[in-house]
Amino acid sequence: MLSIGEFSKISNVTTKTLRYYDEISLIKPVHVKDNGYRYYDVEQLKVILLISKLKLYCFSLEEIAEVLNNPHDDVLLCSLIKQKQHAIQEKMNNYQYVLNQLGKDISNLERGIHIMSYLENIEVKLVEAGSKNILSIREKMSVDDYGKYMGKLFETVAKEKLTISGTPMSIYHDKEFNPESNDTEIAIPVKEAVKGTRELAGGLCAFGVLKGPYSELTSVYAKLEEWIEKEGYKIAAPPYEVYLTDPSTNTSPEEYVTEVYFPIKK
Amino acid sequence: MLSIGEFSKISNVTTKTLRYYDEISLIKPVHVKDNGYRYYDVEQLKVILLISKLKLYCFSLEEIAEVLNNPHDDVLLCSLIKQKQHAIQEKMNNYQYVLNQLGKDISNLERGIHIMSYLENIEVKLVEAGSKNILSIREKMSVDDYGKYMGKLFETVAKEKLTISGTPMSIYHDKEFNPESNDTEIAIPVKEAVKGTRELAGGLCAFGVLKGPYSELTSVYAKLEEWIEKEGYKIAAPPYEVYLTDPSTNTSPEEYVTEVYFPIKK
């Protein structure tokens, strides 16, 4: 039997953490004296070792508890580990992108170029957008669902034998930003007017183009808004984006070209 | 002037977050009506854009505040970004290691090998350790300081022209684990008995070897402790590690060889 201090020293887990794990029933000492002193069994070292391993793999304590409650379910464990493998791979990709961006900023700063000066290169134009007939789905969704709904639209196009007359778009109906559930309309311009299609009104628009990943679109929004206020216009309808790059051809996000339209009026 | 909803939509930051940033004075609306309604200026879009960028770079809100409070200090900004660059690189290295480990576990699990079965391959031996004369520094330190203190020891060796008689060691005097400040003694065996050296007592030890990164040492501790209890011994003195691999030759952590000794008695 090991006191909490001994158990802590051997397992490289602090006593604070061990008491917390006891509290949440992740690993309970095999014996508790009447005065509350905790005593662990050497066998429990294997358990705390597993906990530490899974924590390294970015498991939440809740997920670890699930694994510990099903000690012989190696299929469950394996599928959870594969999930984490995927998640960590995603994080690494993201960090790789961040390192690129950050490297550019460092070399700019060392040349005396201010970090936000890239905004000056975003051009805003006043355009007259033509009205379009679009096949669309409007739903509360997260950004991750765009692909799914886009797929549905293309299915409909195929089934109904519609004629595509432009690149995919999304229209933002929300009044504020919400990453989990935005009121978004995913659309493709088509020739035919059938069930599921509608007319997207044309008119005066503030217009900008982005070459780069979608995460940089907010800079274009900001520039458009700045321009709209400076020129004395007001936003007249939900803004929309037009995706000129087909994401199914595996172009890198750096090469994506996206148009942004803010319908406006005086 | 933009309402909080408009500002949120354009900047892709939720209204909740904006209110929180107001509360902590990270970015305050340029005007607040008597009824409490917040109104932002288009110019503030650049500020929130910068905040989002720095958040992507893993800045804490406190660090971002520091940057915003020194808007023209590009040197400060650049040095902070470089810090983050380093930190992110570290994280990626760590994730790379995790992906390797996790990949091994997946392929093991798919072959029906249990995730903790590697423990069975750790061998424990009973040895009689000889006593050693060591030059050492004992201090409360974190693992990150090991190199620093080791460097000091080597300086002393050089200055005093001592004769090294073994590979570096560390002795753990703490009664429990504490990552920030462990009562650790960093040591090198030397021939001469001078100021700063002492005798490390020999005697019966439970002994194990690890080939691999230091983070896996806990598995060896656990095995040793299990063996000690099973054989009816008790720990008699602080455990110590002997580093057979010279970390200054750039061996990969996978190749490190470390011995672990737990001095014991009946």
Added chain:
DNA sequence: TGTTGACTTTAACCTAACTGGAAAGTGTAT
């Protein structure tokens, strides 16, 4: 002008995975 519905406010509480500190009680070596 009135009304409706969308927008905004504050306040209080919740999250994960702990950490820190205080005050009191306990174990063990001398």
Added chain:
DNA sequence: ATACACTTTCCAGTTAGGTTAAAGTCAACA
């Protein structure tokens, strides 16, 4: 017997917000 190292519980705090409720306000339409 005493000292002191070890352990206990309890409470508050950390980051960066999210959730919910109840109340107040705005703007557009009739």
